[in-house]
Amino acid sequence: MLINFKRILKLGWRSFLRDGGIAAATIFILVMTIFLISNIFLFKDVNQFLVTSLEEKVDVSVYFKENAGEEEILNLKEELSKIPEVKKITYVSRENALEEFIERHKDDPVLIESLGELGKNPFLASLNIQAKEASQYGIISDFFEKPELKELIEKIDYYQRKPVIERIFSLTSLLDKVSLSLSIILVIVAIFVTFNTIRLAILNSSEEIGTQRLVGASNWFIRGPFLVQGAISGIFAALISLAMLGLVCWYLSPKIEFFFAGLNLFNLFLKNFWILLLIQFLTGILLSVISGAIAIRKYLRI
Amino acid sequence: MIKFQKVTKIYPAHLASLKDTVALENVSLEIKEKEFVSIVGRSGAGKTTLLKLILAEERPTEGEIFFNGKEINKMKPEDLPELRRKIGAVFQDYKLLPSKTAQENLAYVMEVIGAPDEEILRDVPKVLEIVGLSERINNFPAELSAGEKQRLSIARALIHRPKVILADEPTGNLDPYNTLDIVKILLKIHELGTTLILATHNKEIINSLGKRVITLEKGRVIRDEEKGRFIL
Numbered sequence: 001m002l003i004n005f006k007r008i009l010k011l012g013w014r015s016f017l018r019d020g021g022i023a024a025a026t027i028f029i030l031v032m033t034i035f036l037i038s039n040i041f042l043f044k045d046v047n048q049f050l051v052t053s054l055e056e057k058v059d060v061s062v063y064f065k066e067n068a069g070e071e072e073i074l075n076l077k078e079e080l081s082k083i084p085e086v087k088k089i090t091y092v093s094r095e096n097a098l099e100e101f102i103e104r105h106k107d108d109p110v111l112i113e114s115l116g117e118l119g120k121n122p123f124l125a126s127l128n129i130q131a132k133e134a135s136q137y138g139i140i141s142d143f144f145e146k147p148e149l150k151e152l153i154e155k156i157d158y159y160q161r162k163p164v165i166e167r168i169f170s171l172t173s174l175l176d177k178v179s180l181s182l183s184i185i186l187v188i189v190a191i192f193v194t195f196n197t198i199r200l201a202i203l204n205s206s207e208e209i210g211t212q213r214l215v216g217a218s219n220w221f222i223r224g225p226f227l228v229q230g231a232i233s234g235i236f237a238a239l240i241s242l243a244m245l246g247l248v249c250w251y252l253s254p255k256i257e258f259f260f261a262g263l264n265l266f267n268l269f270l271k272n273f274w275i276l277l278l279i280q281f282l283t284g285i286l287l288s289v290i291s292g293a294i295a296i297r298k299y300l301r302i
Numbered sequence: 303m304i305k306f307q308k309v310t311k312i313y314p315a316h317l318a319s320l321k322d323t324v325a326l327e328n329v330s331l332e333i334k335e336k337e338f339v340s341i342v343g344r345s346g347a348g349k350t351t352l353l354k355l356i357l358a359e360e361r362p363t364e365g366e367i368f369f370n371g372k373e374i375n376k377m378k379p380e381d382l383p384e385l386r387r388k389i390g391a392v393f394q395d396y397k398l399l400p401s402k403t404a405q406e407n408l409a410y411v412m413e414v415i416g417a418p419d420e421e422i423l424r425d426v427p428k429v430l431e432i433v434g435l436s437e438r439i440n441n442f443p444a445e446l447s448a449g450e451k452q453r454l455s456i457a458r459a460l461i462h463r464p465k466v467i468l469a470d471e472p473t474g475n476l477d478p479y480n481t482l483d484i485v486k487i488l489l490k491i492h493e494l495g496t497t498l499i500l501a502t503h504n505k506e507i508i509n510s511l512g513k514r515v516i517t518l519e520k521g522r523v524i525r526d527e528e529k530g531r532f533i534l
Binding site: 301 | 380383385386389399400410413414415419513
């Protein structure tokens with residue numbers, strides 16, 4: 001048993017070394033498939049990042065009337081923070097708002113001058129609220145619909161932003177759906193191409209398989225080396241795609257970060273290194289071994 | 303040892319307009335252990351089919367074939383390797399493993415039966431020497447001449463010391479010198495106690511052997527003589 005296993009490994013390794021062109025073609029196709037699957041895996045994270053950063057840009061501001069006291073607003077903030085959908089609330093007092101405005105427009109003397117001409121602080125105190133998900137802003141704005149709050153609140157900008165928020169919400173869920181279905185289609189196509197490449201490689205050996213049967217080799221003794229050879233191709237393909245993916249991430253990382261601040265592709269790659277490695281090895285080995293096992297079946301009937 | 307009982311083999315036609323091919327018709331014969339039997343007949347008489355049936359490469363359409371009392375055509379596919387390891391076959395088209403060297407082709411058969419490495423290392427060069435291929439040990443079949451391929455295929459058939467050797471036209475591609483060598487090797491193997499079944503249409507070989515000859519014509523046994531001669 002052990003000696004057979006050793007021989008199967010040896011025969012598999014030897015045919016891998018000798019097959020040259022066919023082994024290279026198999027590895028090439030496997031690399032394509034593994035690369036695609038890893039990219040889909042990484043893209044899921046990139047997509048998540050983009051969706052989150054888009055959602056973070058969305059918030060609702062509640063402006064309070066001039067007569068609303070700071071204490072009342074802070075009480076309200078306290079109460080708001082108990083709503084589970086709320087992620088973050090920032091209180092901006094009238095003074096803060098003014099300071100912020102001055103800071104932001106300090107290089108624009110016309111604006112600063114006109115502010116001075118007003119003679120008073122024109123800004124209102126506000127609460128800036130972020131929800132955990134884009135769909136939850138409705139619940140938060142409902143909170144302010146209570147009659148006792150009406151006299152405190154000047155305006156809620158949710159109603160002005162509502163269409164934008166809803167569009168972002170539908171866009172992100174659409175993006176998720178499209179990328180998921182596209183990925184599934186691509187993966188299926190890639191798996192079929194790989195299967196067929198391996199099938200052709202085995203078809204090339206069909207006569208040899210028949211002869212092996214006729215000299216008394218058991219099915220496992222014939223199948224084994226092909227599966228070993230497939231697994232070796234899978235391992236090489238996984239290593240090549242890992243290197244390729246690493247290089248691509250490293251090269252594109254600064255360019256992508258330029259457009260999307262905080263999205264570091266290479267860090268994402270490093271963060272997911274082990275899981276990527278696992279996905280690539282599993283894809284490479286399972287795909288080639290299973291395809292090989294299916295393809296060889298019909299030649300073992302002699 | 304090998305017994306055919308009313309065996310018929312028909313190859314169905316691939317096209318409806320063609321007729322089925324009757325390769326063997328109602329053949330009954332018995333080959334005893336340690337016998338040397340020659341099967342003669344014109345091309346298409348059914349010699350190769352008869353050998354293929356023994357190796358279970360083909361299944362009979364009708365009738366039974368026994369090997370050591372076991373009915374071959376009732377064996378399950380997973381039991382066939384066991385049967386085939388007891389048989390050494392020299393195929394008309396050699397059937398060498400193209401991706402393996404001469405040495406590996408022989409070693410493969412021994413690996414299949416689970417022979418230990420030392421035995422393989424010892425026997426392979428020895429058998430290659432017997433068939434005169436010591437110089438070609440690391441050559442692939444594609445690098446060998448027709449005669450060399452034939453000799454390699456004979457070496458493969460005998461290396462694991464099978465009980466029976468089936469030789470289908472083993473001298474078909476050889477010059478008279480090589481033919482004589484091969485016949486000598488076959489006789490030697492037979493003397494050592496191996497049953498030999500030789501299919502050929504080489505008149506000189508048959509006549510020089512003076513062993514049992516079964517003559518086939520159009521799939522039927524027309525003559526079966528101890529110490530037979532080549533008569534067609």
